[in-house]
Amino acid sequence: MPALPLRQPGFEALFASVYPDLQRYFARRLGADQAEDAVAETLTAVLAKWDSAPPTLDEQRAWTFGFALNKLREAERSTIRQAKLEQASRATADRDTTESPEGLIAANDRARDLLARLPAGERDAIYLTVVAGLSSKQAAATLGCTVSAITTRVSRGRVRLRELLANEAANA
Numbered sequence: 387m388p389a390l391p392l393r394q395p396g397f398e399a400l401f402a403s404v405y406p407d408l409q410r411y412f413a414r415r416l417g418a419d420q421a422e423d424a425v426a427e428t429l430t431a432v433l434a435k436w437d438s439a440p441p442t443l444d445e446q447r448a449w450t451f452g453f454a455l456n457k458l459r460e461a462e463r464s465t466i467r468q469a470k471l472e473q474a475s476r477a478t479a480d481r482d483t484t485e486s487p488e489g490l491i492a493a494n495d496r497a498r499d500l501l502a503r504l505p506a507g508e509r510d511a512i513y514l515t516v517v518a519g520l521s522s523k524q525a526a527a528t529l530g531c532t533v534s535a536i537t538t539r540v541s542r543g544r545v546r547l548r549e550l551l552a553n554e555a556a557n558a
Contacts, residue, residue, distance in 0.1 A: 394436050400446045401429065407447075408454055416461055424461060428454045500547055508543030511536050 408428060412421035431453050432439070440449050501509050507529075514525035515536065522536045529536070 394433065396439070396443075396446070397433060397436055399443060400432075400439075400450065403443060404447050404450050405429075408450070411451070411454060412458070415458055420461065424454075424457050428457045431457070500550060503550060504543050504546055507535075508539045508546065511539035512543045512547075515540055 405425065408425045409421055412424040412428075416424055428450065432450050435453075440446050501513060504512070510529055511525060514520045514528055515522060520528065522533045522540075526533045526536045
């Protein structure tokens with residue numbers, strides 16, 4: 387069991403009580419290699435919120451496992467994001483090896499042309515989130531609007547892009 391970095395009244399008792407259980411919990415779900423980091427991050431989060439901890443040790447243990455569950459969900463989302471990035475990277479690598487440079491230039495020009503047909507707010511939101519890879523929160527900060535506005539603009543922009551493509555296909 388590692389040493390405690392800070393001393394808070396009652397935290398040491400919780401730490402001693404919950405540490406082995408957290409270790410097993412994360413080892414079963416994430417594997418032994420990630421368990422220690424997940425335990426440390428969970429207990430750090432608990433310590434940061436210690437002022438709002440429940441009064442009894444049993445309640446504190448349950449409260450701590452709430453933090454652990456959130457940490458587990460975060461790790462699962464991270465794993466899913468990583469898998470999607472790897473899949474996209476493989477797809478891009480496959481596409482890049484089969485397409486000519488002229489084809490890629492034409493595709494980029496086509497994408498720019500389609501984006502230029504969108505209203506400015508939708509175009510900017512799609513560009514920042516899809517092309518530049520910013521999160522909705524980062525894009526909202528960049529454009530000076532809410533995350534909800536970004537999400538709405540991206541959704542509307544995608545609908546318009548589908549309509550543009552469908553119209554072009556029908557006219558071709």
